[in-house]
Amino acid sequence: MGPPAEALRKLGYPATRGRGEILRILSESPLPLSPREILDRFPAPRPDASTVYRNLSLLVSLGLVRSVALHERSRRYELATDGSHRHRVVCRRCGRIDSFQPRRCDLSRLEADIRGTLGYDVKEHSLEFFGACPKCRATEEGR
Amino acid sequence: MGPPAEALRKLGYPATRGRGEILRILSESPLPLSPREILDRFPAPRPDASTVYRNLSLLVSLGLVRSVALHERSRRYELATDGSHRHRVVCRRCGRIDSFQPRRCDLSRLEADIRGTLGYDVKEHSLEFFGACPKCRATEEGR
DNA sequence: ATTGCAGATGCAAATATTTTGCAACGGTAG
């Protein structure tokens, strides 16, 4: 099943088909996916939705998967492999989603500020941008 | 009803009781609230949940209210008055939420990058931090 | 290869969240 299976076993959890598929599906998607989208991409026989939710929840708690909040009805999920930290850009008009890896994510200073003023030990952050994608900007020209 | 009412009327929408209350409730909360929490704070007679959803949706589209995504089951909402841009810090352990106003939100550079590489005209961003609040850090000491 | 156990899955149902249709009601402009 590959490296993910080992990662799971190492953490003491069986590497079941469902978990392997979720990780594979996420690894093949350029975009974070909703539970529903993940389920739809499962090869037959499809698992029950509850299994997908349970596994996503486990994988998130193990740090193998990360949730992404784009202000939609449901959350999305993406692989949290290695140091793959990403930011999102969402088009308010057509819903297109792009993501990019920041050159150097210099929010460390802000995080230090937070530690100093609010006392939080910040471990993660999530940054999303919203605006108009090139295509929609072109369409809007004659507004 | 106050300034919010004028803002609504100016935009061509009736300033109904429900809208006024939502704006008041949000203005009195130091934290962004979920639709459910907003409903719970309504003085009797409480409106139907659908009314709250419809109004939140309208207020967001008018720019008077902003949604906040903290990777929870439902979104939260906050007043979007004036230039009140805020960032959140959420405790992963106890769920405590703090927010703060960045001294100077120097993401403009990143936004310029995005415009250059992806072609998006970025109009807004949303930045959340996750970690351990001071209280929970103390509790965890003897882990 | 076989077996036993802890944990995972399917299924059904409960719970939570959000949306929609429609008739009655309320806010605003004149």
Add this chain to the structure above:
DNA sequence: CTACCGTTGCAAAATATTTGCATCTGCAAT
């Protein structure tokens, strides 16, 4: 004060997520 248009309540549907329980599966020790 009246008329009109948009809003609200209510009921119901659609969507999203969680949970209990019996059965099945992955894993490790034979």
